[in-house]
Every structure is written in structure tokens, then in C-alpha cells.
Amino acid sequence: MKRSRVQKRQRKVVRNWRYKTEAIEKFQFVHYFLPHPEGKSRAPLLSSYALIVYGLVIIILMGIFRIIPSIVPGVLGYASDINVKQLLDYTNQERKDAGLPTLRLNEKLTEAAGEKAKHMFEHNYWAHIAPDGTEPWDFILGKNYDYSYAGENLAKNFYYSKEVINAWMKSPSHRDNLLSPNYNEIGFAVVNGVLDGYETTLVVQIFGKPRDLTQIATAPEEEILLKKLGQGAKIAAPEAEKEQIRPLILPRTSEEVLPSLDVNIAMRGVSVAIGMFVFTLLILDIWYSKKKGLFKFTGNTWAHVILMIFVMVGVWFVLKPGKIL
Amino acid sequence: MNSKEKQLVENVVLVIVLSLMLLLLLFFRYNYMGQVLVGLFTSVFYVTWGIIHRAMEGRVTRFIVAEYVSVGVFVFLMLLTALTF
Numbered sequence: 001m002k003r004s005r006v007q008k009r010q011r012k013v014v015r016n017w018r019y020k021t022e023a024i025e026k027f028q029f030v031h032y033f034l035p036h037p038e039g040k041s042r043a044p045l046l047s048s049y050a051l052i053v054y055g056l057v058i059i060i061l062m063g064i065f066r067i068i069p070s071i072v073p074g075v076l077g078y079a080s081d082i083n084v085k086q087l088l089d090y091t092n093q094e095r096k097d098a099g100l101p102t103l104r105l106n107e108k109l110t111e112a113a114g115e116k117a118k119h120m121f122e123h124n125y126w127a128h129i130a131p132d133g134t135e136p137w138d139f140i141l142g143k144n145y146d147y148s149y150a151g152e153n154l155a156k157n158f159y160y161s162k163e164v165i166n167a168w169m170k171s172p173s174h175r176d177n178l179l180s181p182n183y184n185e186i187g188f189a190v191v192n193g194v195l196d197g198y199e200t201t202l203v204v205q206i207f208g209k210p211r212d213l214t215q216i217a218t219a220p221e222e223e224i225l226l227k228k229l230g231q232g233a234k235i236a237a238p239e240a241e242k243e244q245i246r247p248l249i250l251p252r253t254s255e256e257v258l259p260s261l262d263v264n265i266a267m268r269g270v271s272v273a274i275g276m277f278v279f280t281l282l283i284l285d286i287w288y289s290k291k292k293g294l295f296k297f298t299g300n301t302w303a304h305v306i307l308m309i310f311v312m313v314g315v316w317f318v319l320k321p322g323k324i325l
Numbered sequence: 326m327n328s329k330e331k332q333l334v335e336n337v338v339l340v341i342v343l344s345l346m347l348l349l350l351l352f353f354r355y356n357y358m359g360q361v362l363v364g365l366f367t368s369v370f371y372v373t374w375g376i377i378h379r380a381m382e383g384r385v386t387r388f389i390v391a392e393y394v395s396v397g398v399f400v401f402l403m404l405l406t407a408l409t410f
Contacts, residue, residue, distance in 0.1 A: 048395040058402045171355065299379065300375065302336065303374075
């Protein structure tokens, strides 16, 4: 009974091959995805050549994503959700945890940070010292902030405020700045713009200690400043200390300019999509080989599967685009 | 040790090293060169592991070496895409 059914199916296949050529094409197409018992090898789409082709596809896409910004600047970039209030809170939390006094947000340092970010976008560089020789201190002194100590931390391509602070805390030199007992005040700029053709968010953090300690920003000044920056901060402070401060040149907020395509998510998506394709073929290879009892002269398929899982997890969940300086 | 137990030990070694790779990628999270080196080390380790694994079974052929090398290069490029942008 079973035999006759198989024979019937075979007869049907032969008939289809004779009169319906597309049936043969379909049969051949499927075999690109399945291992070959004759050659004792993997599916053609899992061969070493195929893997090299997938690698080349990745390299070509990386090249395209490098060329696009020079042709159409600002289309690719990094979307972000970073704001000054969170940066200030996280910075002060780290200082509190280290047993240090918190820092006050200073208007002049914030303006200096904004000028620094603007300068980096205008002159297309990413460094503490500009190609024209401008140093961080020039921006601070340019805002008439007379300091005895000052420092600067930079970050770009981060998605969240917490990630920025975490990155600085992981780097010894940035951590030294963030947890230095020499500073009383701080200024931040979170500015969107196009750097090297990519739309990105630059974060500039400037620390300072004024020579005249009576000039340290008060809590109401900090509150007004945060409101001006559009963060809506609520900081408790005595009413008597409240006074007007002059308006700021506000940095652009993250809602104003966003890239059409987040380049990091797109590239990670491409990488994981190709990885998933190879992973699926490997699973098909295991299933089909077991089903048909195939013995192949190949590498360890399960090991490839394990490797692909770890690499895809790494690409999607662990690797992030942020950079600090 | 029979062949199944040997294979289990080899796969456990692989899982441990790959878990270490994820931990090192986390450790070097904002260090580009550190992450590239971890990716490179993982690829080289996998190729070496694969060849040794098959050599112990006496089944090393140039096709198997080519397969492990191409898989190693492919996963390194996968990691590099996320690191480059």
C-alpha cells in the first residue's frame, strides 16, 4: 500500500517533468536550499562560495552607506533621545554615589558647550582641539567665564542620555573629569547636525570652577536655564535667590533634525537579516540531513548554528554606535 | 570518552568562548579597537576550533578548512557592520 503510493507520486512527478517544465524548475530551486546527497555537501546557498558572496554583499552595502553621505548629506545618521536635564541628573547621581558634591548647571559653560558643538559642525571635525587650533578653553573664556579649573568631555552617535554617562564612566580619563572634586559647575550642549555627511547628535560637557566662588550658579538660575533649554526641570530653591538671567542661544533640540534612515540600525538590520538567512539554511540542513539520513563531508553544522546565534545576539543587542572623546 | 562525550566537551568549550566574546564586547562597549579585536579573536578561534575538531576525527579536507575560514570571515564581517556605523 505504502509502496504503491510512492510509485504513484513518482509517476506524477515524471508526468509533471514531461509536460510541465516549471515543475522541474521548482524542484531545482528547492535544491539550492537543501543538502546534496550525491556530492555529500551542503546546499549551494550554504557553500563556502555563497558565504563569501554574502560577505561581499555586506562589504558593498558598507561602501554604499559610506558613499551616500557625501552625495546626499544628512539622509543617513543617528536618531537620538538625549537631553540636558537627564545628562545633568545622571552626572550628579554618579558624583553623589562617589561621595562628591553635585554640580550646578552654569549658563556661560552651557553657552560655551553650544559654541563648541556649533564649531565642530561648521568645521566638520570631532576633537578637543579644532584643526584651526581652537582649544576648549577658548570657548569658555570667550563667554567670559574666568576659571581656575576646567575640563571637557565629548560624545556622539548615542541614543540615550544614560548611555552617554555610562560611556564616560567606563573611560578612566572621562571618569576622572566627571568625578573630579575640582569642579563646581557644568555646562551641556546636545546639538543635532551633519558631521562627515551623517546626521548626528553631539554632546558637549564642560566642567568649570570659577576663580570667584561667589559667581557659582544658584539653584533658581539653574532652574531658569533648564526651562530655557526646554527641559522643564523642577529644582527646589529659596524664593529670595531668584533673579533674571540673560537669554541663551539655544541649541537645536533632537526633534528638529532627524536622519531619514538611522545608519546603525539599518546596517545591523542588514547584518542580522543575512545572518538569519544563513541560520535558517543551517537549520534546514540539519533537519533535511536527519530526515534523509544524509552523511556529508562538511564542518560541524551545530557549531555553525551556535556561532550564528551568539554573533546575531552580539550584533543586535551588544554593539552600539556611540563614541566618546 | 566516547565520540558523543568528546563532541559535547568540544561544544561546551565553544559555548564558553562565545559567551566570553559577548562579555568582552560588553566590557569594551565604547572602545572601537577593543571590539574589533574581540571580533577578530572570535573568528580566528572559531576557524582553529573547527579545524582541530575535524582533525581529531581525522576528517580534515581542504573543503572543510575552506568552510570554516569562510564562516569565520562571514561572522567577522557581520560584527564589523555594527561596529563601523
